Amino acid sequence: MTTVTPQSPRIGIIGTGAIGGFYGLMLARAGFDVHFLLRSEYAAVSEQGLRVNSSVHGALHLHPVQAYAQAADMPPCDWLLVGTKSTGNVELAPTLAQVAAPDAKVVLLQNGLDVEDSLREHLPASLHLLGGLCYIGVHRSGPGVVEHQALGRVNLGYHSGSAASDENRQKEIVEAGAALFHQAGIESQAMANVHQARWHKLVWNVPFNGLSVLLKAGTTNLMADTSSRELIQALMAEVIQGAHACGHEIPASYAEQMFAMTETMDDYLPSMYHDYMHKRPLELAAIYARPLSAAKAAGCELPRMQALHQALSFIDRHNR
Amino acid sequence: MTTVTPQSPRIGIIGTGAIGGFYGLMLARAGFDVHFLLRSEYAAVSEQGLRVNSSVHGALHLHPVQAYAQAADMPPCDWLLVGTKSTGNVELAPTLAQVAAPDAKVVLLQNGLDVEDSLREHLPASLHLLGGLCYIGVHRSGPGVVEHQALGRVNLGYHSGSAASDENRQKEIVEAGAALFHQAGIESQAMANVHQARWHKLVWNVPFNGLSVLLKAGTTNLMADTSSRELIQALMAEVIQGAHACGHEIPASYAEQMFAMTETMDDYLPSMYHDYMHKRPLELAAIYARPLSAAKAAGCELPRMQALHQALSFIDRHNR
Numbered sequence: 001m002t003t004v005t006p007q008s009p010r011i012g013i014i015g016t017g018a019i020g021g022f023y024g025l026m027l028a029r030a031g032f033d034v035h036f037l038l039r040s041e042y043a044a045v046s047e048q049g050l051r052v053n054s055s056v057h058g059a060l061h062l063h064p065v066q067a068y069a070q071a072a073d074m075p076p077c078d079w080l081l082v083g084t085k086s087t088g089n090v091e092l093a094p095t096l097a098q099v100a101a102p103d104a105k106v107v108l109l110q111n112g113l114d115v116e117d118s119l120r121e122h123l124p125a126s127l128h129l130l131g132g133l134c135y136i137g138v139h140r141s142g143p144g145v146v147e148h149q150a151l152g153r154v155n156l157g158y159h160s161g162s163a164a165s166d167e168n169r170q171k172e173i174v175e176a177g178a179a180l181f182h183q184a185g186i187e188s189q190a191m192a193n194v195h196q197a198r199w200h201k202l203v204w205n206v207p208f209n210g211l212s213v214l215l216k217a218g219t220t221n222l223m224a225d226t227s228s229r230e231l232i233q234a235l236m237a238e239v240i241q242g243a244h245a246c247g248h249e250i251p252a253s254y255a256e257q258m259f260a261m262t263e264t265m266d267d268y269l270p271s272m273y274h275d276y277m278h279k280r281p282l283e284l285a286a287i288y289a290r291p292l293s294a295a296k297a298a299g300c301e302l303p304r305m306q307a308l309h310q311a312l313s314f315i316d317r318h319n320r
Numbered sequence: 321m322t323t324v325t326p327q328s329p330r331i332g333i334i335g336t337g338a339i340g341g342f343y344g345l346m347l348a349r350a351g352f353d354v355h356f357l358l359r360s361e362y363a364a365v366s367e368q369g370l371r372v373n374s375s376v377h378g379a380l381h382l383h384p385v386q387a388y389a390q391a392a393d394m395p396p397c398d399w400l401l402v403g404t405k406s407t408g409n410v411e412l413a414p415t416l417a418q419v420a421a422p423d424a425k426v427v428l429l430q431n432g433l434d435v436e437d438s439l440r441e442h443l444p445a446s447l448h449l450l451g452g453l454c455y456i457g458v459h460r461s462g463p464g465v466v467e468h469q470a471l472g473r474v475n476l477g478y479h480s481g482s483a484a485s486d487e488n489r490q491k492e493i494v495e496a497g498a499a500l501f502h503q504a505g506i507e508s509q510a511m512a513n514v515h516q517a518r519w520h521k522l523v524w525n526v527p528f529n530g531l532s533v534l535l536k537a538g539t540t541n542l543m544a545d546t547s548s549r550e551l552i553q554a555l556m557a558e559v560i561q562g563a564h565a566c567g568h569e570i571p572a573s574y575a576e577q578m579f580a581m582t583e584t585m586d587d588y589l590p591s592m593y594h595d596y597m598h599k600r601p602l603e604l605a606a607i608y609a610r611p612l613s614a615a616k617a618a619g620c621e622l623p624r625m626q627a628l629h630q631a632l633s634f635i636d637r638h639n640r
Contacts, residue, residue, distance in 0.1 A: 214534065215634050227633035234627065303623040307554065313547035314535050 012077030018138040020083025021146040030184040042069040044143035054148035076101035086115040086286040093122030107132040112286020116159040128161035131194040153187040157194025199243035207235040209272035220267035238302040245300035282316045332397030338458040340403025341466040350504040362389040364463035374468035396421035406435040406606040413442030427452040432606020436479040448481035451514040473507040477514025519563035527555040529592035540587035558622040565620035
């Protein structure tokens with residue numbers, strides 16, 4: 001055990017993959033009392049601890065780890081950071097309810113639009129639910145081993161819960177969440193509107209996640225070819241159109257910024273590519289279907305994004 | 321040699337792959353004097369003849385074959401049926417000029433829009449150039465062996481040549497061409513407008529050629545999945561929009577007909593799939609780039625087709 005007296009609040013990491021492992025380790029390293037829920041990697045992490053090989057922070061090792069194979073064994077947590085795939089959110093609700101301390105905040109560190117909605121109705125009404133938008137390049141390279149390639153920022157927005165009608169309280173909660181990350185050396189921003197924040201994130205995720213699977217290519221190859229560059233830009237423009245139709249203004253310069261940022265990155269294979277290679281379900285509902293239907297309900301067709309979604313749906317169904 | 325006295329006119333098959341091999345054999349079988357130009361398969365076809373395994377006509381064998389390894393050895397031909405890839409049309413012009421009899425007709429049995437244009441300027445002005453639209457499922461299964469899976473119709477339209485300003489003469493020529501095919505038991509229709517005929521053909525080629533490469537799937541799988549069905553229909557609708565913008569009316573019912581026809585077919589892998597698998601250049605200019613730029617010049621954007629073209633361009637460049 002670490003000799004530093006753990007700071008309150010108590011933090012639970014639900015799903016210790018690349019995202020959960022990275023942020024959990026960074027928070028534990030900053031002295032927080034962090035408890036990790038694992039499934040297949042419980043034994044490996046209990047014995048060998050968690051490792052993050054970071055291009056930014058160096059080689060980090062957390063050992064021992066407060067690791068749990070079952071939610072029932074965990075102490076009540078004030079913050080629950082959810083790093084699982086959005087495809088399993090409904091099944092996750094009982095676990096979250098079980099581990100939550102009174103007035104707990106659940107933060108979904110997941111991609112896609114409205115990933116909170118399907119979970120919300122299955123959670124106790126009092127629980128605070130937040131969206132967490134991670135701008136980070138990470139992937140698992142083995143049991144309990146995370147490769148951190150670039151970035152790290154987490155933007156937070158309040159979604160729903162007992163502060164739903166109290167904007168000041170929402171702001172307090174979101175700022176408290178951002179402060180946790182700041183103390184762990186991670187950039188974090190409180191967002192006034194979680195829906196708008198999720199649309200922002202889609203500007204990157206829609207082209208790069210899908211095209212990495214469709215074209216079996218990482219960011220370097222996708223950014224090196226004239227045709228895929230044009231397609232990426234056209235898809236980014238469609239996401240901004242969709243956001244606009246849904247009442248969220250994202251300036252065109254934001255897409256240019258994401259595009260330019262990707263150009264400076266080392267080669268990166270987005271999470272959907274890893275899901276595809278491991279024959280796991282692709283996060284198509286969160287990243288494609290829900291934004292498409294939200295835009296359509298607002299009278300806006302996004303034909304390239306729709307075509308990409310249809311092609312990916314075919315690929316996903318033939319990949320299992 | 322066959323004992324039947326060859327009927328005039330004399331026919332030259334330029335490029336004896338699946339298309340050239342099938343139509344050449346059918347015409348020779350009907351008693352025409354057919355001469356075949358080959359490259360890599362010259363030796364095999366000279367020794368063993370040409371075979372067509374047809375689901376419609378049974379197992380056909382033409383032996384001996386009037387086969388040539390060099391255009392210079394061929395006699396002057398009245399009709400030249402071109403079965404090579406449209407990607408090589410410019411390089412083909414000297415061969416065609418060499419083999420053409422006076423007043424010869426060159427028929428491009430190729431997919432895509434305006435495949436005649438790039439060739440035209442390199443041909444003697446007097447030569448008649450026709451487009452031939454093949455509605456057929458064929459592929460090569462070995463040297464000199466063609467598998468004929470379905471259909472067979474060839475629709476013909478006059479493109480350019482010494483009858484450019486004489487519509488009656490054009491009609492005569494095109495009808496004479498259709499009559500040749502009729503005598504060989506092949507459906508064939510004279511089309512008043514070769515451009516319109518090529519847009520018609522694109523209604524099938526744009527979705528099925530591209531998606532077979534993008535999704536590594538034949539018609540059966542593409543027609544069995546809800547998402548790919550929707551994408552096929554949306555792409556067909558875009559081709560009809562593009563044709564409309566370019567002044568060619570294709571009724572929506574034509575797309576429904578092509579869609580329904582594909583549903584009745586045995587599994588079929590379009591030519592672009594075979595090109596991809598053999599790491600040959602894909603016919604993207606003829607099937608995607610030219611129709612897209614013709615539509616764009618007429619003020620019409622076809623976003624799904626453009627996205628598909630961009631994805632295929634990426635794949636093509638990484639496939640060689």
